[in-house]
Amino acid sequence: MRYDKPELRDMLAAKYALGTLRGAARLRFEHLVLQREDWQNCTDWWLMRVSLLADTVVAVKPASSVWRDIDRRLFPAYSRTRQWWRTLALGFSAVSALLLVLLINPALNPLQPPAQQTQTSGIHIALLADTSAQPGWLLTLSQLQRQSQELRVASLPGLQVQADKAYELWLLPADQSAPVSIGLLPQQGKASLSIKPELAAQLLTGALAVSVEPPGGSPSGQPTGAVLYQGKIGVI
Known part of the structure; x- marks a missing residue:
């Protein structure tokens, strides 16, 4: 081989x-x-x-049939007895829940509407590469809370480390307005960058660029060095 x-x-x-x-x-x-x-x-x-x-990836609770199959394979002799007790317990739980509904006055304790689902389907990901298609970073956009998002960044082995320089990530809005700094990218390992909700929405429509800046980032709030890497967030 x-x-x-x-x-x-x-x-x-x-x-x-x-x-x-x-x-x-x-x-x-x-x-x-x-x-x-x-x-x-x-x-x-x-x-x-x-x-x-x-x-x-958002955690998904396995179906009850999965646990029953695991239980049956690991404890074949014990699973039948356990299933009988489980069925009995579920019966008592159902009766208790019914009594609770009948006793509670909905007017005194109104139910709160469920929180709206804000996480969009799919994984938002971007690969930042140079002009020779050599990847430098892998990015994913994750939602932590309804008002909090972060951009998870991982540097890749092909990235050229520059100890006396900094790599700064910029958002290039779709409306062609001025670039917006997202933060400094790690030259080794991983990092997380906090993203404001309004900025996260622009990340999905705009493009991304990485410029070489002095240590600590651009002194002017706009790219001052060469733009070496580019990419765009997509959904997989």
Whole structure:
């Protein structure tokens, strides 16, 4: 097998990060990663990418049938007795709930309307790349609360670190108004940038750009250095 092919390296690293590379193939891959730095960098990039995507997925409660199947497989002899008690407990709960509804006066304790769902479907993500299509950062837009959002940022292995400079992220509004600073991007590792709700809405319609600035960011509030990376938030 030709281990010098970038396509093969990328494919195996992606399968490893997703957990679909198994058995002897997974052991060979892990041994190869320990021996070659380029394979290690590629694997780290995929692990970071999958981890960042996993952080944006909203937790979903499994169906009751899933728990019953797990229970049945782990405790086959005990599950039937447990199911009888569970059914009895549900019956008492239903009766208690019915009595509670009959006793409470809705006029004295009106029900509050449920909070409106503000999280849009899908994952908002952007890959910032340079003119040669070399990616530098992976971004995801996450909603924390109804009035709070953040932009999660992960630097990628191909990013060129500049110790005496700073990378600043800018929003380029769709109406072609002046760029708006989002914040400084990490040159290594991950970071989170707080986003105002009105700015988050513009992020979905505008574009993103990264300029090279002095340490601490642009002194003028507008890009002063070369714009090296660009991207746009999309939904997957």
